[in-house]
Amino acid sequence: MSTTAATDDFFDRELIQEEFGMSRSFLQLEEELKDTRQAEERKAKAPDDSKPFGYAFELDGTIDMDAYPQLKALDIDLTEHHHYDAEAQVWSSSDESTRIYSYLTSCLRGTCAYWWQLDGVVDDVR
Amino acid sequence: MRDPVVLVLTQEFDVTADNVVAILNERDVTVFRYDTSYFPRNSTLTSKSTDTGWLTTLVDTTHGRRSLRLEEVTSVWYRRPTPFTADPSLEPAHQEFAVKESAHAMGGIFTALPVRWVNLPAVESRAHYKPLQLKVAREVGLRIPKTLITNDPEEVSRFHRECGGAIIYKALNSGLIHQPGGWPRGLLTTALPDIPPDVLPRVRYSPCVFQELIDKAYELRITVIGEKFFAVRVDSRTDDGEPQIDSRNPLGTQRYTRTVLPVEVEKRLRRLMDAFELAYGAIDVVVDRAGEHYFLEVNPAGQFAWLDDQTPGLSLASAMADYLSGLSD
Numbered sequence: 001m002s003t004t005a006a007t008d009d010f011f012d013r014e015l016i017q018e019e020f021g022m023s024r025s026f027l028q029l030e031e032e033l034k035d036t037r038q039a040e041e042r043k044a045k046a047p048d049d050s051k052p053f054g055y056a057f058e059l060d061g062t063i064d065m066d067a068y069p070q071l072k073a074l075d076i077d078l079t080e081h082h083h084y085d086a087e088a089q090v091w092s093s094s095d096e097s098t099r100i101y102s103y104l105t106s107c108l109r110g111t112c113a114y115w116w117q118l119d120g121v122v123d124d125v126r
Numbered sequence: 127m128r129d130p131v132v133l134v135l136t137q138e139f140d141v142t143a144d145n146v147v148a149i150l151n152e153r154d155v156t157v158f159r160y161d162t163s164y165f166p167r168n169s170t171l172t173s174k175s176t177d178t179g180w181l182t183t184l185v186d187t188t189h190g191r192r193s194l195r196l197e198e199v200t201s202v203w204y205r206r207p208t209p210f211t212a213d214p215s216l217e218p219a220h221q222e223f224a225v226k227e228s229a230h231a232m233g234g235i236f237t238a239l240p241v242r243w244v245n246l247p248a249v250e251s252r253a254h255y256k257p258l259q260l261k262v263a264r265e266v267g268l269r270i271p272k273t274l275i276t277n278d279p280e281e282v283s284r285f286h287r288e289c290g291g292a293i294i295y296k297a298l299n300s301g302l303i304h305q306p307g308g309w310p311r312g313l314l315t316t317a318l319p320d321i322p323p324d325v326l327p328r329v330r331y332s333p334c335v336f337q338e339l340i341d342k343a344y345e346l347r348i349t350v351i352g353e354k355f356f357a358v359r360v361d362s363r364t365d366d367g368e369p370q371i372d373s374r375n376p377l378g379t380q381r382y383t384r385t386v387l388p389v390e391v392e393k394r395l396r397r398l399m400d401a402f403e404l405a406y407g408a409i410d411v412v413v414d415r416a417g418e419h420y421f422l423e424v425n426p427a428g429q430f431a432w433l434d435d436q437t438p439g440l441s442l443a444s445a446m447a448d449y450l451s452g453l454s455d
Contacts, residue, residue, distance in 0.1 A: 084138035086189030089159040
């Protein structure tokens with residue numbers, strides 16, 4: 001039974017990739033920052049000895065929690081200007097979008113910034 | 127020869143794909159960029175058998191109406207498509223059914239196309255497993271670091287002693303630790319000269335990869351596109367000038383320069399790519415101070431936008447555009 005379930009799961013995932021969620025994160029930044037704060041709090045509450053081995057080591061990458069108020073101060077409508085350009089089939093390269101992109105990149109820390117600057121996805125690690 | 131029609135399967139935010147799509151646009155190559163999350167909610171897919179073959183049409187209304195005759199596609203770039211999305215008005219169980227059916231319909235129809243794939247999803251899924259990569263690498267004659275994969279703390283202690291404490295730990299999969307709802311954080315490759323006794327038992331919770339720590343001089347990032355190899359030397363240093371354990375550590379400095387692989391190393395890497403049937407791969411290799419090359423891994427969907435930015439004259443995006451449009455093998 002468990003073998004069958006695992007095989008089904010394998011085939012279902014064959015055409016799709018694990019979702020990193022970067023674009024969602026930046027389009028719904030306020031919500032993302034709130035979720036991140038809550039997740040950090042949950043993690044801090046869990047005792048260390050109940051976490052997998054990898055959690056004991058260098059965990060790098062985070063976002064500046066003050067990013068959203070600062071971003072709002074830029075007075076740019078994220079949903080209007082920072083979006084996918086369906087006609088060109090690439091992410092918008094408008095001046096506003098480039099400005100938002102540059103700003104958001106500066107809010108990221110560590111490998112999170114690395115992934116964002118370098119592509120925003122995850123499997124490319126060792 | 128038919129005019130190229132390139133289907134790019136990826137999410138909307140994908141810098142690497144953007145660079146290649148922009149080049150294809152400049153060249154007037156027909157590109158249809160599509161994310162599987164549009165299906166079935168915002169798209170229809172119809173495939174009909176006829177006396178002369180199949181007639182398959184994908185119509186998408188996510189951003190206005192557009193359509194694609196799949197039999198006209200000449201290549202598919204399987205980048206970063208995200209999960210299928212069912213009609214939200216359905217019950218969760220019914221949504222799950224719709225999503226599974228979508229995977230089988232689209233997966234079956236797309237992968238039946240007689241086109242150039244970068245890479246075929248089934249091929250990529252298999253190649254993604256690090257333990258398999260290391261096994262195949264050895265079989266094709268590549269040197270790999272001594273490796274232990276386990277969730278048994280006693281085995282880790284034994285391996286640590288065998289290597290004189292010179293070992294590293296890394297994750298088997300992405301190295302990404304994402305608290306639900308929270309911002310993802312990366313797990314860097316970590317040297318373990320000592321393993322705290324209170325931490326060691328936690329190996330039991332999850333399998334880990336441990337490898338001997340190579341006395342690294344520098345790293346190589348080797349991007350393979352079809353038959354072409356693009357090798358870049360990565361010098362990543364700490365503030366003290368020593369090579370970093372993990373070159374992605376943002377605390378150090380990184381320098382990227384194009385280089386040429388030793389002939390024998392390239393031949394063996396070619397065998398590895400062929401063994402996995404990969405058309406594309408981003409390979410990480412460490413070179414020690416004696417000049418020995420150690421294979422670390424191949425990323426079947428690895429990134430390259432950053433490498434183009436960092437390495438003048440590399441032009442991986444252009445090379446990928448060439449390959450997808452049939453200008454190179």
